[in-house]
Amino acid sequence: MTAKVLMVCLGNICRSPTAEGVLRAELAKRGLADRVEVDSAGTAAWHVGKNPDSRSIAHAKKRAVDISSCKARQVLSDDFHVFDYVLAMDNANLQALAQLQPAHSKATLASLLSFGSLPGYTEVPDPYYGDGAGFETVLNLIEVAVNGLIDHLVAHNLRLPQ
Numbered sequence: 681m682t683a684k685v686l687m688v689c690l691g692n693i694c695r696s697p698t699a700e701g702v703l704r705a706e707l708a709k710r711g712l713a714d715r716v717e718v719d720s721a722g723t724a725a726w727h728v729g730k731n732p733d734s735r736s737i738a739h740a741k742k743r744a745v746d747i748s749s750c751k752a753r754q755v756l757s758d759d760f761h762v763f764d765y766v767l768a769m770d771n772a773n774l775q776a777l778a779q780l781q782p783a784h785s786k787a788t789l790a791s792l793l794s795f796g797s798l799p800g801y802t803e804v805p806d807p808y809y810g811d812g813a814g815f816e817t818v819l820n821l822i823e824v825a826v827n828g829l830i831d832h833l834v835a836h837n838l839r840l841p842q
């Protein structure tokens with residue numbers, strides 16, 4: 681059984697492509713790359729078609745995560761029929777997604793950090809207008825949450841021995 685996971689932020693050029701790349705990398709480390717399909721999208725359309733922010737690409741690269749070929753797209757209501765998990769980076773995007781989610785769609789809508797976080801954080805802060813430290817915080821939070829997510833997928837969806 682495969683699971684489909686969609687990571688969602690506002691612009692789909694900083695946080696959600698980072699979450700997509702880190703999830704792919706952590707899945708590969710655990711030998712689960714072919715068991716989970718991963719994508720990302722934004723609730724806003726401003727950056728559609730663009731690669732991630734160069735700062736996000738550079739900070740991810742320092743951790744051996746390559747997100748340079750991601751292309752921004754806007755989330756669609758149909759995504760809730762396609763993906764098993766639609767995971768928001770922050771509460772504003774979680775609310776926007778709740779508005780978009782069709783009745784009776786299959787996706788579980790949740791905050792990414794509900795699967796794991798660092799003390800004091802319930803959201804992945806938007807790094808776009810900040811400095812390099814913000815991009816490191818994004819990666820630190822996403823690494824913890826993604827590992828919690830994979831544990832959850834293994835326990836509840838993939839039904840594989842850990």
Ligand code: 4NP
Nearest residue numbers: 689690691692693694695808
């Ligand atoms: P993201 O960050 O939602 O993590 O991709 C942002 C990217 C662009 C903008 C805001 C946040 N923007 O205002 O253009």
